Amino acid sequence: MGIDTGGTYTDGVLVDLSSQLVVAKSKARTTHENLTVGIKNCLEILKSQSLPEELFSNIKLVALSTTLATNAIVEGKGGEVGLLLLGHGLEGPIPTSHVMEAPGGHDIKGREKQELNLQEVRRALLAMKGKIDALAVSGYLSVRNPVHELMVRDEAQKILNIPVVCAHQLTTALGFYERSVTAVLNARLLPTIAELLESVRKVLNIYGIEAPLMVVKGDGSLMSESVTREKPIETILSGPAASIIGATFLTGRKDAVVVDIGGTTTDVASLEAGKPMLNPEGAAVGGLLTRVNAARISTFGVGGDSELWVEKGELKIGPQRVWPLSVGVNLYPHLLDELEHVWTTDRKTKEVSGGQPCDCYILLRQPDMDNLSPMEKQLIEILRIAPHNIFKIAAFSGKDVSMLGLKSLVDREIVARASLTPTDLLHVRGDYSQWDCRGAEVGARIQAWRLKRDLDQFTNQALKAVERRIAGVILQSLLNDIGYRTDILKEPLLKPFVERVLGISTEQFQCMVKLDKPIIAIGAPVENFMPQVAELLNTELIIPEHAEVANAVGAATGQVMEQFDILIRPSPEGGFIIHAPWERKDFLELADAVDYAASEGEKYILHSAQRAGAVEVNVTVTREDVYSNTSQRWEEELFIETRIEVMAVGRPQWQDEKQGGQKVC
Amino acid sequence: MMFSFEEVQSAVMAGEMDKVVELTRKAIEEKLQPVSIINEGYIPAMNVVGKRFKNGEMFVPEVLMAARSMNAGMELVKPLLVEGEVQVKGTILLGTVKGDLHDIGKNLVGMMIESGGYVVIDLGTDLEPEKFVEAVKEYKPEIVGMSALLTTTMLAMKETIEVLKEEGLRDGLKIMIGGAPVSKEFADEIDADGYAPDAASATELVEKLINA
Known part of the structure; x- marks a missing residue:
């Protein structure tokens, strides 16, 4: 069973592992205040489908992909965390106020930069005692030698009796600031994730499910309940990664561009050899940079509910998300009359600036009136009775239609704005009939008139623009993947080519690109937009069945994967130094260093993979000797380092199974 | 006359x-x-x-x-010169890495770059990675140029770049390297942004990196 608690919906799927088929699926609203309510509703819907009884009782594994950690970080929730820095201070925002520093740390060769002053360490620990629920320890260049962090951990466990998180155990990447932030966030999430796992377990118990519970990581692989309790930070941004894994399972494709079109955004990610490409910089959450491995996802502000707006005779798309007019009119039919009145009368009387003539506003919740300006109070009073078009609101309030000042109410999510969207145009074209077509049409007519087009011309032109925009963001994302950062539509030298690729211009010459992999499209409006997008990019389009629950499928079908590098470098004093995640060690001969790194690395990763819940583990140890030529031909090549990449891949352990492993070299 | x-x-x-x-x-x-x-x-x-x-x-x-x-x-x-009359095109830090005392090439590069309208801050020779770190924090240069004349000290360039990464200073900084044994391949391997085989190309490289 795969469960995904997403931003709007909690999805559940049952996947039959022998036939590799999705046998049941369900969707329930995500309950942000308490995620387990939504999960329980989701299971209830699954259960209520007349499935064979044994299907539910035979569940061998429950895999969860959750936004909980991401949300908790963004909202600043979690436990009180102390941060003890060794050998270096920090500049930049740190997500805790209990920060202490003690002498220690290493240099780039892993030699002691400063002796660890245990007396200072004890003093710092005692100063934080009683004020914190968990401790994060981060040493300068601890990724080249973890010994100080490990010594402090032992000391802290004696004195504080609380969980201790060492930065070097979460990442082997350079970047003292990001490592420290990662350790603090991880420590802060410990109680939050423990609480979630306990309540999910309770829900599962209600349904008699005793299978192992696993959680999706940001790179799309799975980890066991116990590892999740130690490394909750690994779950950030796991939703998009799960959807990529789901896409590969549903299509059987290993190399593809995965495009997920939502209401607000389009997410683009690359799938390589069945795995999502990772972000080399690490994941950023809530404005904080971490060193957590996460799939590289490019997110763009264009989706089914992006606002289509007209400014200075030009049509623009997004990035603002609005209610489609078809949805607004469906819920509040009187808005149709108001929009008709805009069409027949208002549009001719007054030019609207800072908004669109078809904008309507809906009150979402009763705000605390004390925090509102007199003008805002008046607007709330008007909207409390019924949602209205802006001309109506202007008439009621006696204000100019361009000066209503509704934006700050929208920003605070007190009021929602409805306006023309791609979803509306699909209603106009007849592709959709889910909401109110008339509302969509009158909105489109108003915007068409502002661009001096007739309705059909406008609808086709605007939908074409959306397709081009999506094709453009896919191209942009692929360029980002190869390290090209600039905006392809702004870079002066690229612009003429990109415009011709997207069919915006054909003047003087044409230009074509051809993607060398297919596009897998998931999300609601993909059937309507993506065929044309794939045509612009000259590639195959795959829209898999069950695409709407791809995240949950990805959770259910994920694998356990652990990976790290061991560095072996020449020592300035002669001999070689191993920098491994667990230690730094000297050797006289390279061969001995390599043997030691490979055999210890294998033991270490097999243990980690089994702790992470893997069975049928394949361990691969790859040695890469890095040499570089010099410009002096009589010199031999320069030895830079040997990298030992240790990787373990296994499938998650099912209920009533024993663990084992094998090695491939 | x-x-x-x-x-x-x-x-x-x-x-x-x-x-x-x-x-x-x-x-x-x-x-x-x-x-x-x-x-x-x-x-x-x-x-x-x-x-x-x-x-x-x-x-x-x-x-x-x-x-x-x-x-x-x-x-x-x-x-x-009236202030602002000559536009400063950028600031470049130069230095020879740890363990290496050679400075003729580096000095030449410094003078050539300076004559191109850049501010050059020469940190000297035999520089620990920490010296580069301190100077980057103090002068906030656009480019750091590192020199090494020995194959044995080339690896100190890699280590200096790694320390800059640990300090969070690598992003937003361009790094160029040079010196007799240095090659393009080596520059790519250690994640430098550019390599110049001689002082004249170093000036061109500076222009390229600043405008990139």
């Missing part, structure tokens, strides 16, 4: 320091714009020097003499 740009140019190219100083004095007496003495006198000359050096028509000692004679003239012109 009237002052002529051609004369000062050939004096710079020939590395005749006294003559450059004398001609510069004359130019100042004749109320020539200080900026044009630099832009129309020294810089075109140094550009020619750079090209000749690259083509093997000039050698290191001659280039050093040319650069020194230009600097001697520059000393006279500098005090006359």
